[in-house]
Amino acid sequence: MGTFTEKLGSIDRRVIFTVIALSVVVPLAARLNLPIPITPGPSTDMFDAVEALPTGSIVLLSFDYDPSTMPELQPMAFAITQHLMRKDIKIVSMALWPMGVSLGNEALTSVSDSLGREEYVDWVNLGYKTGGGVLIVRMGSNIKSVFPEDYNGNSVDDIPIMEHINKLGDFDMLISLSAGDPGVPAWIMMAGDRYDIPIGGGCTAVSAPQFYPYLGTGQLIGLLGGLKGAADYETLVRIGQDDPPPGTAIPGMAAQSVAHLVIMLFIILGNISYLAGKKKKGGVK
Amino acid sequence: MRLFVPLTITFVAGIIMILQFFVPATQSMGESLQEWYMIVASFAIFIGAANLLQVHVHRIRFKGRNWKYSPVTIVGFSAMILTGLILGIEKGTPFNFLFLEMVAPMSATMFSLLAFFVASAAFRAFRASNWRATLLLISAFVVMLGRVPIGAMIWPRIPLISEWIMQVPNLAGQRAVMIGAAMGMVATSLRMIFGIERSYLGGAD
Amino acid sequence: MLFVLPLLVFTGAIFAQSGDIASGDGGDCFILSLTAEDAPNDAGGGIDLEWTVSAHVTEPDSIVLERLDEDGAWSSIGTILPVDGSRTDEKLSNGLEYTYRAVSFYGGIPGTPSVEVSAVPARQWIHKGRIGMLILLTLISLVIFYFIEQGKRGKDLYIRRIAGLTAVEDAVGRATEMGRPVLYIPGIMDMDDIQTIASMVILGRVAMKTAEYGSSLLVPTCRAVVMSVAQETVKESYLQMGRPDAYQKGNINYITDDQFGYAAGVDGIMIRQKPAAIFMLGTFYAESLILAETGRSVGAIQIAGTAMPSQIPFFIAACDYTLIGEELFAASAYLSKEPKLLGSLRGQDVAKLFFMIVIVIGVLAATIGESWEPAARVADFFKTITSVR
Numbered sequence: 001m002g003t004f005t006e007k008l009g010s011i012d013r014r015v016i017f018t019v020i021a022l023s024v025v026v027p028l029a030a031r032l033n034l035p036i037p038i039t040p041g042p043s044t045d046m047f048d049a050v051e052a053l054p055t056g057s058i059v060l061l062s063f064d065y066d067p068s069t070m071p072e073l074q075p076m077a078f079a080i081t082q083h084l085m086r087k088d089i090k091i092v093s094m095a096l097w098p099m100g101v102s103l104g105n106e107a108l109t110s111v112s113d114s115l116g117r118e119e120y121v122d123w124v125n126l127g128y129k130t131g132g133g134v135l136i137v138r139m140g141s142n143i144k145s146v147f148p149e150d151y152n153g154n155s156v157d158d159i160p161i162m163e164h165i166n167k168l169g170d171f172d173m174l175i176s177l178s179a180g181d182p183g184v185p186a187w188i189m190m191a192g193d194r195y196d197i198p199i200g201g202g203c204t205a206v207s208a209p210q211f212y213p214y215l216g217t218g219q220l221i222g223l224l225g226g227l228k229g230a231a232d233y234e235t236l237v238r239i240g241q242d243d244p245p246p247g248t249a250i251p252g253m254a255a256q257s258v259a260h261l262v263i264m265l266f267i268i269l270g271n272i273s274y275l276a277g278k279k280k281k282g283g284v285k
Numbered sequence: 286m287r288l289f290v291p292l293t294i295t296f297v298a299g300i301i302m303i304l305q306f307f308v309p310a311t312q313s314m315g316e317s318l319q320e321w322y323m324i325v326a327s328f329a330i331f332i333g334a335a336n337l338l339q340v341h342v343h344r345i346r347f348k349g350r351n352w353k354y355s356p357v358t359i360v361g362f363s364a365m366i367l368t369g370l371i372l373g374i375e376k377g378t379p380f381n382f383l384f385l386e387m388v389a390p391m392s393a394t395m396f397s398l399l400a401f402f403v404a405s406a407a408f409r410a411f412r413a414s415n416w417r418a419t420l421l422l423i424s425a426f427v428v429m430l431g432r433v434p435i436g437a438m439i440w441p442r443i444p445l446i447s448e449w450i451m452q453v454p455n456l457a458g459q460r461a462v463m464i465g466a467a468m469g470m471v472a473t474s475l476r477m478i479f480g481i482e483r484s485y486l487g488g489a490d
Numbered sequence: 491m492l493f494v495l496p497l498l499v500f501t502g503a504i505f506a507q508s509g510d511i512a513s514g515d516g517g518d519c520f521i522l523s524l525t526a527e528d529a530p531n532d533a534g535g536g537i538d539l540e541w542t543v544s545a546h547v548t549e550p551d552s553i554v555l556e557r558l559d560e561d562g563a564w565s566s567i568g569t570i571l572p573v574d575g576s577r578t579d580e581k582l583s584n585g586l587e588y589t590y591r592a593v594s595f596y597g598g599i600p601g602t603p604s605v606e607v608s609a610v611p612a613r614q615w616i617h618k619g620r621i622g623m624l625i626l627l628t629l630i631s632l633v634i635f636y637f638i639e640q641g642k643r644g645k646d647l648y649i650r651r652i653a654g655l656t657a658v659e660d661a662v663g664r665a666t667e668m669g670r671p672v673l674y675i676p677g678i679m680d681m682d683d684i685q686t687i688a689s690m691v692i693l694g695r696v697a698m699k700t701a702e703y704g705s706s707l708l709v710p711t712c713r714a715v716v717m718s719v720a721q722e723t724v725k726e727s728y729l730q731m732g733r734p735d736a737y738q739k740g741n742i743n744y745i746t747d748d749q750f751g752y753a754a755g756v757d758g759i760m761i762r763q764k765p766a767a768i769f770m771l772g773t774f775y776a777e778s779l780i781l782a783e784t785g786r787s788v789g790a791i792q793i794a795g796t797a798m799p800s801q802i803p804f805f806i807a808a809c810d811y812t813l814i815g816e817e818l819f820a821a822s823a824y825l826s827k828e829p830k831l832l833g834s835l836r837g838q839d840v841a842k843l844f845f846m847i848v849i850v851i852g853v854l855a856a857t858i859g860e861s862w863e864p865a866a867r868v869a870d871f872f873k874t875i876t877s878v879r
Contacts, residue, residue, distance in 0.1 A: 013405040013787070020404045037437035039444040067389035068396040068750055069776075099389070134319055141536075142580060164571050167578065180749070180775045181679070194879055205432070206399070206776055210800040212456040213463060228432045257433035259400065264426060266408040271422075274412045307624050310613040312533040322682060326715050333714025333744035340743045351762050388748070395750035399776060402783040402808075410807035459799045462815040464845060466797035469819030470684045471627070472634055472838040477687065481638060481830050484694040484822060485687075485723050 009273030016266060023262040024255045032254040036235040042215055043232035046200045046222025049173065050080070055088045057172035058165060062187065063104030064096040065179035069204050070103060073177045075230035075249035076202040077107040080175060083237045085115050090161050091123040092171070094147065096135070096182040101128045101151060120159045127151035132182030136190035140168045169195045173221075177202040184211060188219045202229060227252050292480040299478030337362065424450050519602045520547045520572070521592040526609035531879070534584040534613030540576040541592060541604075550594035550601060558589040558606075582611045619879025626875065633844070634837030641833025649832055654793050654811030655824045658769075661791045662699040665766035671706040671741075672696070673765035675756060675781060677772020677796070678712040678749055681719055685797055688819050689772035690716075690723050692795075695825040696769060697727035701736055709742040710759055712752040717744040753777035757784045770794040770809070771818060774801045782808035795821065848872060 038044060053059070061080065065073045084091055093108060095101040105125050112123060126147040129135050138146050143165060144156050156162045164170065174197050178184045184201040192199040198221045203211060205226025214220040224233055230249035298318055305315025341355035369380040413419040430436030431447020476482035522544040529536030539555065549572050556564040557579065567579055570592070582588055589608045594601040616624075641647055665672045674696060676689040693709065700707040707724065711717040721742045728737040745755040757780065760768070768785040770778070770792065778794075778801040785792050786808050794805035795813025805812040813821060816838070823831035852872040859866030 011408070016405045016408055017401045020401055024400070034434040034438070036434055037441070037444060039437070039448065041444075041448045066392065067385075068392035070393065071397075131323075134316075141532075141578070163569065166568075169576075181773075193877075204776065207800045209451065209455050210459055210798070212451055213460050216452070216456050226432075253434055257435040259404075260429045260433050261435065263404050263407055264429060266404065267411045267422070267425075270408050270411065271413050274414070303627075307617055307620050308615055309531050309533045309617050310615050326680060326713075329714035329718060330747075331714075333717060333747075336714075336717060336744045337746075340740055343740065354758070388751075391754075392748065392750040395753055395780065396776060398780050402779045403804075406779060406783060406804065406807040462797070462799045462802065465842065466799075466815035466819070468630075468838050468842045468845070469688075469797065469816035471630055471841075472834050473684060473688050473691075473819045475631060475634055476831065476834050481834065482691060482822060484727075484826065485690045485719070486726060 003276070005273050005276035007273070008269045009277065011266070011269070019262055019266075020259060023258045027255040027258050028251070031251065032258075033251060034254045034257060036231050036250055036253060038232060038235055041232075042212075042220075042223035042225065043229050044222075044236065045215075046224055046229075047083070047233060047236040049198060049200060049221045050083055050087070050089075053087065053089055053172055056090070058090045058092060058161070058170070059084055060168070060171045060174045061091050061093045061104070062096060062174070062176040062178075063093065063100035063107075064176055064183040065103070066097050066099035067103070069179035071248070071252070072204050072226050072230065073179060073202060074103060074107065075227070075247050075252075076177050076224050076233060077104060078111060079230060079233040079237050079247060079249070080177075080202070080224075081107045081111040082115070083233070085111055085117050085122065086237075088122075089172075092126065092161065092165060093123065094126040095128040096132055096176075096186070097179070098128045100177075101125065105151065120154075120161055122161070124156075124159055124161050125151040126156070133186045133190045136168075136182075136186055137194075140191060140195055143167055167195075168197060171197055173198045173200065175200040175202070177224075179204055180207070184214075184220070188214055192219055205229075227256055288480075288483060288486055291486055292483065296478055296480060299474070303478075334362075334366075424454070518547060519592075519604050520544055520550050520594040521553065521604035524590065524592055524604045524607050526588070526590050526607040528609055528612050529578050529580075531614055531617045531619060535580060535582045535611050537579045537582060537588055537590075537609045537611050538576060539579060539590055539607075541570070542574045543572055548596070550596050551598075552595045554593050554595065556591050556593060556603075558591075564591070564593075584611050584613055586610065617879075619877075622875030623878050629844070630837075630841040633840050634834050637837035637840065638830050638833040640836070641829035641831075644829065645833075647829065647832040647836050649820075649824060649835060652813070652817055652820065652824055654795065654813045654817065655821055657791070657793060657811050658696060658825065659699060661767035661769075661793060662696065662703050662705055664791055665700075666703040666705040668766040670766035671708050671763055672700055672767045672769070673756075673759065673763070673785075673790070674707060674709045674769045675772070676709065676711060676716055676720065677770075677774055678752055678777065679773040680713045681715045683773050685773040685818065686713075686716060688821070690719055691822040692769075692771050692818075692825070693720060694723045694727050695822060697724040698731050701728045701731035701733040704733075704736065706738070707741060708759065708763065708765065710745050710752075710756050711743070712745065712747060712749075714744050714747075717742060749775065749777055753780045756781055760784050760788050760790070764788045765790050768792045770796075770805070771813070771821070772796065774798055774805075779804040779808060785809075848876070852876075 061084070063077060081091065091108065093104050095104060108123055108125060112119065117123060127150060129146060131138070135146060144162070147156055149155055150159060168174070168191050174187060174191060176184050176187045176199070178201065184203060187199055191197055199219065200222045201211060201220050202224040203226070205228065208223065208225030208229070211220060211223055215223055224230060227249050230247070231253045234247040234249050301311065301314050301318055305311045338359065341358050343349070344352045344355045365380065365383060368378070368383060372378050372380060374380045411422050411425060413422050427443060428447045428450055430439065431444040436443040436447070473482070520543055522542045524539065524541045527538045529538045553570045553572060554566050555568055555570055555577065557567050559565050568577065570577065579588070579590070587608050587610050589606050591606045592604040662672055674693055676693060677683070677686055679686050681687065697707060709720045709724065711720055721739055724742060725737050728734055745752050761784065765788070768790045770781060771794065774796050775798070778796070782792060782794060782805055792809035793811045794809040795818040796802060796805065797815045797818055799815070802812065802814055820835050823835045852869055855865045855869035855872065859869045
């Protein structure tokens with residue numbers, strides 16, 4: 001029979017799983033909301049870069065994720081689309097992941113309908129093509145050969161927004177919301193570095209740290225990392241808006257706050273047990 | 286001769302891919318090679334599917350270990366293949382329904398398991414065993430607090446310190462790993478292209 | 491001798507032709523200037539067109555870029571916006587001269603056309619934006635090959651102990667003693683990923699150990715091509731160890747291309763078969779911790795390795811040994827102790843030292859360059875040679 005402090009160090013992982021589940025479910029069920037403080041960082045850099053684009057600019061928005069990472073990336077898709085359309089910036093969208101097309105379309109149609117924008121004039125969804133990095137390189141010289149038709153099967157030659165878009169260099173900015181490979185790194189290496197296009201990114205919280213080197217070199221102009229990045233952007237987009245539509249990232253941050261506190265509590269308990277055990281061993285010596 | 290053919294193919298393909306990066310005039314050769322790879326990989330899907338069926342049919346036939354799971358795999362596999370091939374994959378088709386209402390939620394479920402595993406791994410791994418581990422522990426706490434609104438409520442400077450940790454020490458570490466790994470990639474590629482590394486072909490010498 | 495190739499290419503760069511440049515001024519035309527130039531750094535067939543517009547001439551309703559056909563007629567290659575811009579005309583024949591002009595339309599009536607400009611498309615033999623990288627790659631290759639030669643000549647090459655690789659034999663031995671299988675997970679990417687290739691090389695070495703010890707080796711794969719390569723690699727290893735009878739093709743199977751479907755499948759194998767040793771070597775994404783924690787829950791000794799910076803912390807937290815970044819690529823040399831491979835490792839380390847020096851000098855030059863111009867030029871030079879376009 002170990003002491004209580006020793007037992008703390010060997011809590012069954014099923015107990016940890018249950019407490020974590022509760023720490024996420026309860027705040028979501030209770031609709032707990034916390035204010036999102038905005039501090040200067042990659043999220044504000046991203047917002048400022050989009051804000052600096054003049055009206056009428058054209059942005060390529062690539063939805064490089066699938067439903068598994070939707071909780072983190074879909075709120076970003078909504079917030080960014082809303083920001084771009086509100087500023088009358090035209091959006092050409094595509095996907096390097098097959099399921100990204102429908103997820104992107106959902107965000108585009110929803111925001112477009114709410115703001116009264118018109119498909120093919122203010123935005124277009126080109127759809128999905130396989131190839132990753134190779135595809136991006138080909139788009140660098142000729143987009144219309146890579147995407148002869150849009151998502152709905154219409155010829156891109158007949159789409160007004162595509163009239164003056166021939167290659168990647170014709171875009172004013174490129175934004176990739178990515179859950180892995182192909183995603184942000186492919187866009188940076190194959191498009192940003194080759195054609196000098198400013199690139200913004202959105203990614204899961206797990207992969208955010210690996211993109212910081214690109215922020216440091218300016219290869220990425222901004223980055224939305226995980227639910228926090230999405231909540232930051234939702235907050236920034238809402239500033240000054242009378243009737244902003246609800247987003248899912250801000251409510252999610254309350255649940256994430258509690259979950260982080262619970263994990264920290266477990267780590268503290270584990271360390272109490274560890275230090276108590278160490279002290280005991282020292283005493284025996 | 287057994288090693289000569291694969292080593293020659295590796296060498297020629299490797300040199301073409303290096304050349305096409307530096308010599309624009311040879312780009313079409315590189316593009317052709319990449320297309321060939323895509324074609325070979327596409328055919329390999331059939332080999333993969335055949336292998337999957339073969340393994341599970343064999344398991345059912347000979348009542349292998351845990352054979353009762355195999356019919357589930359075969360039924361799932363057949364349902365996706367048949368609905369997709371016969372009725373198409375467009376919106377509103379059974380394939381699309383299965384993908385959106387079954388495959389997608391199951392993938393999301395697997396991804397969400399990460400939250401539980403992160404908690405249990407953090408509980409087990411973060412021990413203040415020495416000063417370096419303690420420093421790591423404190424950094425983890427600051428970043429965890431800095432990434433959620435509650436951190437700023439405790440002390441408004443926590444998000445700023447968290448961002449500094451991400452942009453300075455984290456960035457330095459990430460760069461070091463990336464540069465080291467890139468050198469490893471270059472050396473491995475050269476070893477493969479020039480046939481110095483051939484253990485993957487069963488030839489240690 | 492093989493270095494002659496890149497050196498020839500580099501020499502070619504010095505003599506490379508820059509292509510024709512033609513330009514014309516617009517007079518009272520809305521298009522103030524139009525230039526045509528062979529598109530740089532391409533395989534030929536492209537002409538870059540660039541134009542500026544006048545602020546003093548009435549803006550037209552539309553502007554059409556036209557190319558002179560072989561039969562002497564002008565044909566449209568597209569409309570352009572009434573602002574300064576550029577476009578590349580593609581799919582042209584190399585060596586032929588092409589002539590262009592821009593025509594402004596007012597209410598459907600063509601105005602004064604711009605001046606006519608011509609250029610000849612040509613293929614380039616060197617990508618000028620990559621010369622610096624070519625020089626660096628040649629230098630690195632020379633250093634690596636020098637040390638490979640040193641290794642071949644029997645020079646004693648020290649390699650530091652890598653705990654994760656030293657444990658490979660123990661892990662396989664443990665699995666044999668316990669009568670449980672060894673599980674090898676080669677990541678989730680295809681054979682065009684260098685980490686998967688490195689993983690296949692290590693699989694060959696691990697398979698030799700399992701063949702030697704007589705343990706069962708399971709290799710579930712996420713890609714069909716990886717499965718085929720893994721089968722061949724393991725088969726060859728068993729042959730080389732004189733144990734072709736022990737090779738079981740059915741143990742190396744394809745699961746699914748889907749990331750989390752694969753993770754679920756492999757987790758199932760872990761739970762049901764309870765392997766005593768698990769190797770996770772290759773490219774991993776979010777599934778890394780899901781696999782490693784499940785492996786840990788079944789009590790397996792786990793050796794992981796990846797060059798994915800974001801997944802390394804997860805492996806360190808959940809596995810017994812982790813190969814960090816470049817250690818994954820050093821594994822084959824370490825396990826085989828072959829002099830040639832060890833030599834390449836030494837070369838790799840020397841190249842890394844070179845880059846460390848470049849980084850330090852570059853950082854110092856950029857810092858001092860803030861107040862001293864010559865240092866800024868040094869920093870710019872380093873930036874140029876290490877950049878790729």
